Amino acid sequence: MSDNTTTPAGQDYEPGTHPDLPPPFTASGPVKWVADNLFSSPANIIMTILAIFALYKIIPGFAAWAISDATFLAADRNECRELGTGACWAFIVQRWELFTYGFYPEAERWRVILTFVLLMVVIIGLLWENCPGRKHVLRFALIFPFLAFWLVMGGFGLERVTTDQFGGFMLTVIIGVVGISLSLPIGICLALGRQSNLPIIKYACIGFIEFIRGVPLITLLFVASTMLSYFLPPGTNFNLLLRVLIMVTLFASAYMAEVIRGGLQAIPKGQIEAADAMGLKYWAAMRLIVLPQALKISIPGIVNTFIGLYKDSTLVIIIGLLDPLGIGQASLADNKWQGLSTEVYLFVAIFFFISCFAMARYSLYLERKLDTGHKS
Amino acid sequence: MRSIKYAAAVAALSATALSAQAATLDDVKARGELNCVVSTGVAGFAFPDDSGKWSGFDVDFCRAVAAAVVGDGQKVKFVPTTGKTRFTVLNSGEGDILFRNTTETMSRDADLKLSFLPVNYYDGQGFMVPTALGVTSAKDLDGASVCIQTGTTTELNLADFFRINNISYEPVPVETNAEAQTNYLGGRCDVYTTDASGLASTRSTFENPDEHAILPEIISKEPLGGAVRHGDDQWFDIGKWVVNALIAAEELGITQANAAEMAKEAGDNPSVNRLLGSEGEFGSMIGLDGQWALRAIEAVGNYGEIFDRNIGPDTAIALQRGLNAQWSDGGILYAAPIR
Known part of the structure; x- marks a missing residue:
């Protein structure tokens, strides 16, 4: 305190106790990030300027159309036109419930919401390792499929709802969740089967995988919806949604099997031999040693297949089930709202983007979490 | 898409196998619900x-x-x-009956094995073009994208029309009316062609309908009607x-409002009595009870009421009755007598 001669006026420090100064303004924080990433080379500078120019051209027009000039509340399209020159979101607002639940009876929709909330709980519990009370959630996850089936379909005290009343986002989520959760285990079995030493199992798996992969999904759905009635005995009423779920699951499983086979082939033979040397039986070796590694490697491919399956669910319109896209198309035929296809497609695109982006991010998180440092 | 055509052909072929075991009426009654094939969305x-x-x-x-067969128009x-x-x-039997603005043609009847119900809307194919193109006749459309x-x-x-008139065109295939509308307004095709009723309804929803004209040529006959599978004559009836x-x-002047009143007791007009079931046993001839027609009329009204409510002059689609007026009013609607 007494010796002020070495420090500038107004700052009193003991020698050696001078606090760390923040790094210079240009060497940290957003400024550095921008300099490093956007303006690091002449080519980068040109690209950045072009990109900013493009955004400048696009964003104001789009924002005006989508937000400031848009109409959110109106009874029909003509009213929309009177109220604003931009997007007519009133269409989506008016039909929000149709987009969400399809033709599910209004009085019973709480069941769908409840199922969805429970589904979220289960998903969070399954995917997030540090979730509070995870043990209970996992136990609950075992009974959830039956509970969900009962809630959505009805029966046993609840009013029955037939599957042809399903539609909209609800339908997409059902197809997506069922397809995803079943295609992974089936895919693993097929992948292991394909590498089996037992010829019958091996060729059955190869035949199945190659057949399914050789046929477009749309054809399978079409067969499921109309051709099956010719093969089944007359009078059999085989639920249409169930047929779709089976077809979508089988389709995704075949792809999944090949993705996982890729992972299995990346495991060195020494690992299996080591397992044999430890005296592990086939299933134990697979469960404890091979699959954990193979699945980890395959995560990007697996999630790829999941996302593909999720988006393929829009094909169900061909067999008369109305997913959000189908609801949108049917709604556009209502004279009150004709010609608003941009709004519908944008809305549906946002929904799919959110779901698929979430899946993609989770897969990245999982890769980082499981990274054992063997890679580089 | 080829696979679908193939599947459709196979389906049509094997339909013969199905037709032997029909009795659709019993199926519908047992189910308590009519499976009706409609469109994924056509305005009106x-x-x-x-x-x-x-x-x-x-x-x-x-x-x-549905009202006539199972007693409730909501079923x-x-x-x-x-x-x-x-x-x-x-x-394939997924639907019992089809009402999907479908044109009755010989090949659909004989080859696809459908039985067409009486025509419920007489339509014809037309063309719509932006007035800015300055086209006044479909014959001026040489080289247009459609x-x-x-x-x-x-x-x-x-294809027939352009071949007959020896002019060329470039087809822009679309799946639905909504898609066609977007493409047409976006300028990806110069002309939109579909049934005149569809053109009118599409045009009515444009921001500036005056900028688009429907050309005078009607190039086809499009008798639209319902259809059922071959092989179940009772259901067809x-x-x-x-x-x-x-x-x-x-x-006969029977409306949704007065049908119940007129059915209460037999009136002076035997045609009305036969239709509403107070005279004769016409319902039992087709496997239904005497009130079948009464229920149908009470559920949706008579033909004129259906027309006016959905596509008539007071709706946004604003179609005139034209050919679809009763034969007594200058149209060609002519119901066979119930007797």
Whole structure:
């Protein structure tokens, strides 16, 4: 305190106790990030300027159309036109419930919401390792499929709802969740089967995988919806949604099997031999040693297949089930709202983007979490 | 898409195998619900309204059949189909009856094995162009790009028309009316062609309808009607006479409002009495009770009421009756007598 001669006026420090100064303004924080990433080379500078120019051209027009000039509340399209020159979101607002639940009876929709909330709980519990009370959630996850089936379909005290009343986002989520959760285990079995030493199992798996992969999904759905009635005995009423779920699951499983086979082939033979040397039986070796590694490697491919399956669910319109896209198309035929296809497609695109982006991010998180440092 | 055509062909072929074991009426009664094949969305004819309830011209005919057969116009399960899948769905038994603004043609009847019910809407194919193009006749359309819905008779008519007049065109295939509209307004095709009713309804929703003109040429006959599978004549009769009953009801002045009143006791007009069941045993001839037509009319009204409610001059689609007026009013609607 007494010796002020070495420090500038107004700052009193003991020698050696001078606090760390923040790094210079240009060497940290957003400024550095921008300099490093956007303006690091002449080519980068040109690209950045072009990109900013493009955004400048696009964003104001789009924002005006989508937000400031848009109409959110109106009874029909003509009213929309009177109220604003931009997007007519009133269409989506008016039909929000149709987009969400399809033709599910209004009085019973709480069941769908409840199922969805429970589904979220289960998903969070399954995917997030540090979730509070995870043990209970996992136990609950075992009974959830039956509970969900009962809630959505009805029966046993609840009013029955037939599957042809399903539609909209609800339908997409059902197809997506069922397809995803079943295609992974089936895919693993097929992948292991394909590498089996037992010829019958091996060729059955190869035949199945190659057949399914050789046929477009749309054809399978079409067969499921109309051709099956010719093969089944007359009078059999085989639920249409169930047929779709089976077809979508089988389709995704075949792809999944090949993705996982890729992972299995990346495991060195020494690992299996080591397992044999430890005296592990086939299933134990697979469960404890091979699959954990193979699945980890395959995560990007697996999630790829999941996302593909999720988006393929829009094909169900061909067999008369109305997913959000189908609801949108049917709604556009209502004279009150004709010609608003941009709004519908944008809305549906946002929904799919959110779901698929979430899946993609989770897969990245999982890769980082499981990274054992063997890679580089 | 080829696979679908193939599947449709196989479906049509194997339909013969199905037809032997028909008795659709019993199936519908046992189910308590009519499976009606409709479109995935055609303005005025079939679409879900804001609350998710199906409505439209075709939908009302479905409801009328349901009312006649199972006693309640709401007991219908709608099976939405595209132009390509509609017949396969009907032939495979997923649907009991089809009302999907479908043109009756010989090949559909004989080759696809459908029985067409009486025509419920006489339509014809037209062209719509932006007035800025300065085209006044379809014959001036040489080299134009044309938006056309695939899997429809309009596609074939278009090819015929351009071949006959020896002019060229470039087809822009689209799947649905909504898609066609977007393409047309976006300038990806110069001309949109479909049934004149569809053109009118599409044009009515444009921001500036005056900038688009419907050309005077009507290049085809499009008798639209319902259809059932071959091989179940009783079920065909039910569909046929429900449609006839709705047309006859308009001619006889029976409306949704006064039907119950007129049915109470036999009146002076024997035609009305026969239709509403107070005279004769006409219902039992088609396997139904005497009040079949009364229920159909009470559910949706007579033909004129259905027309006015869904596509008539007071709706946004604003179609005139034209050919679809009763024969006594200068149209060609002519219901066979119920006797």
